[in-house]
Amino acid sequence: MVPERHVLVVFGATGDLAHRKVLPSLFRLDRSGPAAGRAIVLGAARAGLSDEEFRASVRKSLIEHGENPEDAGEWVSRSVFFQSLGDTGPGAFATLRQRIESLEKQHNLYQHRIFYLALPLPAFPPTIEAFGASGLNRSKGWTRLVVEKPFGHDLTSAQSLNALVHRFFDEQDVYRLDHYLGKETVQNIIAFRFGNSLFEPLWNRDRIRQIEITVAEELGVEGRGSFYEKAGAVRDIMQNHMMQLLCLTAMEPPSVLDGNAVANEKVKVVQAMEPLRPEDVVLGQYAPGTLNGKSLKGYREEAGVSPESRTETFAAARLRINNWRWQGVPFFLRTGKRLPRKATKVVVTFKAPPAAVFNPYIVCGMEGNRLEITLQPNEGFNLSFQTKIPGQGMKLETQEMRFRYGDTYGALPEAYQTLMLDVMRGDRTLFVRNDEVELSWERFAGVVDGSLPVHEYPAGSWGPAAADRLLASDACCWTDL
Numbered sequence: 001m002v003p004e005r006h007v008l009v010v011f012g013a014t015g016d017l018a019h020r021k022v023l024p025s026l027f028r029l030d031r032s033g034p035a036a037g038r039a040i041v042l043g044a045a046r047a048g049l050s051d052e053e054f055r056a057s058v059r060k061s062l063i064e065h066g067e068n069p070e071d072a073g074e075w076v077s078r079s080v081f082f083q084s085l086g087d088t089g090p091g092a093f094a095t096l097r098q099r100i101e102s103l104e105k106q107h108n109l110y111q112h113r114i115f116y117l118a119l120p121l122p123a124f125p126p127t128i129e130a131f132g133a134s135g136l137n138r139s140k141g142w143t144r145l146v147v148e149k150p151f152g153h154d155l156t157s158a159q160s161l162n163a164l165v166h167r168f169f170d171e172q173d174v175y176r177l178d179h180y181l182g183k184e185t186v187q188n189i190i191a192f193r194f195g196n197s198l199f200e201p202l203w204n205r206d207r208i209r210q211i212e213i214t215v216a217e218e219l220g221v222e223g224r225g226s227f228y229e230k231a232g233a234v235r236d237i238m239q240n241h242m243m244q245l246l247c248l249t250a251m252e253p254p255s256v257l258d259g260n261a262v263a264n265e266k267v268k269v270v271q272a273m274e275p276l277r278p279e280d281v282v283l284g285q286y287a288p289g290t291l292n293g294k295s296l297k298g299y300r301e302e303a304g305v306s307p308e309s310r311t312e313t314f315a316a317a318r319l320r321i322n323n324w325r326w327q328g329v330p331f332f333l334r335t336g337k338r339l340p341r342k343a344t345k346v347v348v349t350f351k352a353p354p355a356a357v358f359n360p361y362i363v364c365g366m367e368g369n370r371l372e373i374t375l376q377p378n379e380g381f382n383l384s385f386q387t388k389i390p391g392q393g394m395k396l397e398t399q400e401m402r403f404r405y406g407d408t409y410g411a412l413p414e415a416y417q418t419l420m421l422d423v424m425r426g427d428r429t430l431f432v433r434n435d436e437v438e439l440s441w442e443r444f445a446g447v448v449d450g451s452l453p454v455h456e457y458p459a460g461s462w463g464p465a466a467a468d469r470l471l472a473s474d475a476c477c478w479t480d481l
């Protein structure tokens with residue numbers, strides 16, 4: 001579907017996210033495909049830049065991202081503009097409104113507007129209030145609001161942000177963006193589960209022993225210490241991105257693939273999830289250590305981090321989903337910085353078969369079949385199964401079937417590109433609904449209140465030993481990644 005022609009205002013257009021992700025995605029969408037030539041992009045920020053100064057900075061960023069300088073120059077001069085918001089007061093938004101109307105007139109557009117908030121969290125409420133005060137929240141066509149994570153920092157703040165948004169916008173016009181949902185491999189969890197009849201009959205407590213979801217990073221805070229101090233692993237990754245992976249893995253098939261039907265099924269998963277208890281969660285913080293022979297600083301020595309910081313750089317949790325499908329199956333989530341390797345995976349371990357027949361013949365332990373869905377890097381699937389080792393007698397060992405996206409499809413599209421096209425088309429399937437966000441914060445309430453101990457782990461290790469003990473009570477262990 002070709003999107004209606006529109007003005008897309010990027011708030012925080014001078015920032016890191018705008019230059020690294022949003023504007024490059026808009027450029028690529030303009031090059032080819034259904035959105036080509038459909039968007040007039042208006043950058044907005046407090047900085048006092050002219051159109052030309054902003055265009056030069058966007059062109060520079062695009063070239064740094066490997067884009068052709070001529071194509072980048074052609075796009076910015078044809079489709080990119082800038083409006084300074086100065087002190088962001090009421091006058092600034094009145095001027096912004098006039099500028100949008102003038103661009104609409106100049107380009108013959110019918111009040112179809114997208115407002116993308118690439119702003120720090122404290123700037124959300126005043127900006128949303130300003131939409132209301134200036135009347136920019138309503139138009140003769142449509143007005144869509146795109147909100148970046150984090151959506152609040154706990155349940156109370158998420159509720160008040162939702163209430164504020166709903167004072168001025170209808171929920172159906174709000175696009176809460178979690179870029180994980182734009183990743184091809186994450187969407188493919190839906191295709192894999194509901195487009196194949198092979199696995200669905202096995203996808204339940206009768207056949208599955210445990211499910212692990214890991215988001216591991218080799219990197220530390222990389223100069224973003226002061227930002228990370230206010231976030232931590234639970235707020236940055238677990239409560240949002242990992243909960244989305246969990247929901248897609250655990251949800252029932254939606255009746256249709258649209259925003260509300262998918263959100264309804266995801267909400268049911270979180271409703272069935274027990275609130276996390278202190279004994280279900282292990283938090284950690286990296287201490288000095290070594291990785292690949294290189295000595296690494298501890299978190300507290302990083303720039304912008306307090307020497308007494310209690311911010312967690314690692315979190316592991318055991319979750320229970322008390323519904324018909326999942327009762328009794330433990331879900332284990334873990335994420336951390338300065339772990340031995342970068343890996344985002346969902347690992348589904350099936351129950352082991354009754355091994356009696358093969359007991360004398362097993363070479364390395366009779367394992368249950370294991371399905372590994374690798375979301376990055378090297379995106380793909382591995383399915384392990386038992387084979388007979390060729391030769392005399394009956395000896396078994398575990399082998400794998402492998403599929404890699406790159407081998408079949410080459411490079412995958414950028415998540416932001418997918419999501420921006422969906423906003424332009426008005427498709428909310430890959431966005432997060434208000435009740436999902438609030439329920440998720442509710443389940444994590446006992447984890448983000450600062451009451452849990454934070455264990456040290458050496459940089460370059462798989463986190464604190466307590467994270468292994470978390471699994472021991474279910475007689476499980478983390479899969480080697």
Ligand SMILES: NC(=O)c1ccc[n+]([C@@H]2O[C@H](COP(=O)([O-])OP(=O)(O)OC[C@H]3O[C@@H](n4cnc5c(N)ncnc54)[C@H](OP(=O)(O)O)[C@@H]3O)[C@@H](O)[C@H]2O)c1
Nearest residue numbers: 012014015016017018045046047118119120121123148150
């Ligand atoms: N960077 C990422 O990779 C990433 C990934 C996922 C989510 N996010 C989220 O996306 C949002 C933007 O991230 P970012 O890294 O681009 O942030 P940023 O660079 O700190 O801020 C973006 C822009 O917002 C403007 N700004 C800052 N404080 C403001 C205020 N109080 N009122 C109005 N404008 C203000 C600044 O421009 P002016 O000073 O010119 O106004 C700044 O260039 C954040 O909420 C972040 O958590 C970022």
